Amino acid sequence: MSSVIKTMQVHGIEIEVIGDPLPSAVLGDPSRLSPEAQTKIKAMMGSDTVRFLLKLGLTWATIIGTIAAAAWLENIWFSIAAVFFIGTRQNILGLLVHEQTHRLGIASKAGDHLTNLACAFPLLITLEGYRRVHLAHHRHYFTEHDPDFRRKQGKEWTYPQRVREFIKTIITDLLAMNLVKTLRGKADDGAVDQRPQRGTPAWVRLAFYAALAVVFTLTKTWPLFLLYWLLPLLTVMQVIVRFGAICEHKYNLADPSLAESTPMIEPRWWEMLLLPNLNFNLHIYHHWYPAIPFTRLPAVHRLFKREGLVQSANVFHGYGAYVKHLLTPARNAVASTTMEPKAPRQAA
Numbered sequence: 001m002s003s004v005i006k007t008m009q010v011h012g013i014e015i016e017v018i019g020d021p022l023p024s025a026v027l028g029d030p031s032r033l034s035p036e037a038q039t040k041i042k043a044m045m046g047s048d049t050v051r052f053l054l055k056l057g058l059t060w061a062t063i064i065g066t067i068a069a070a071a072w073l074e075n076i077w078f079s080i081a082a083v084f085f086i087g088t089r090q091n092i093l094g095l096l097v098h099e100q101t102h103r104l105g106i107a108s109k110a111g112d113h114l115t116n117l118a119c120a121f122p123l124l125i126t127l128e129g130y131r132r133v134h135l136a137h138h139r140h141y142f143t144e145h146d147p148d149f150r151r152k153q154g155k156e157w158t159y160p161q162r163v164r165e166f167i168k169t170i171i172t173d174l175l176a177m178n179l180v181k182t183l184r185g186k187a188d189d190g191a192v193d194q195r196p197q198r199g200t201p202a203w204v205r206l207a208f209y210a211a212l213a214v215v216f217t218l219t220k221t222w223p224l225f226l227l228y229w230l231l232p233l234l235t236v237m238q239v240i241v242r243f244g245a246i247c248e249h250k251y252n253l254a255d256p257s258l259a260e261s262t263p264m265i266e267p268r269w270w271e272m273l274l275l276p277n278l279n280f281n282l283h284i285y286h287h288w289y290p291a292i293p294f295t296r297l298p299a300v301h302r303l304f305k306r307e308g309l310v311q312s313a314n315v316f317h318g319y320g321a322y323v324k325h326l327l328t329p330a331r332n333a334v335a336s337t338t339m340e341p342k343a344p345r346q347a348a
Helices: 035-044 049-073 076-101 109-123 127-139 147-151 163-174 179-186 202-219 222-234 236-248 269-274 280-288 294-306 319-327
Strands: 007-010 013-016
Touching: 035 294, 049 076, 049 109, 049 222, 076 109, 076 127, 076 222, 076 236, 109 127, 109 202, 127 147, 163 236, 163 319, 202 222, 222 236, 236 280, 236 319, 280 294
Parallel strands: none
Antiparallel strands: 007 013
């Protein structure tokens, strides 16, 4: 690769700056919206409980149905497909945890408890732990206090990169070989507020796992749990989570604006069926309007289009177009070890 790679300190974080920021798909920022459009945006804010619960119920129904079908058919090819499919649905549960982090699912403590029991605990995480990290990402976007910016550095997060390196990373995720490294990265709490949060009591989580262990033992379904839940969680979902993170932001940049570090992606219809992502492909709007639920982000996108603020030429049509952009070396890749970080151009 012809790109120049040099280590660089930005906000005390060592990164490799390669190539250019992403092409900005949105002109300016929300202040450019007309008063009428801003009024419509405000009307979209607030939780969408009904559709949140419908998505949660449908996700669990498809997971349980898939496991039941796999157990009944006992077909190796169906089982392989089931492992992949369940991994994609586990990702939806993770995205629902994200939704409730902003209280966009159920605007109450009861919603937090339900999300822990139905989404977070099955994924071996907690809503409170995720909220602590994610809100820090929003508050301290691309600074030393942003936990995502801190841990998503290094060769595997540097783009463009060689295709074989990209494939290697995906394969090691799929084989769970990056799991320990990922967990160590999440244990880096230097950027996260560690003050205790009042949430679901710890004993509830322990009781939840103990109850599941009893049920699996009495019903002799441990093999089903290990094959159709734990296996996709440790393999397929790890690939999806990484791919989702790549599609949210490009991290090896120095003080970019939100638009320069966040791609706008319009997936193909079959991509949405294969990898449903609760409109995370419209992630820039989530940062601007974290009080708007995922169900209304497409309406926000349409509003920005009508206002003439979306540059269609800079919108990636399909995940393939975005991945191709990431893996293509920039023509004028420049990095400097003496460059001073600029003041942030836009709050997230």
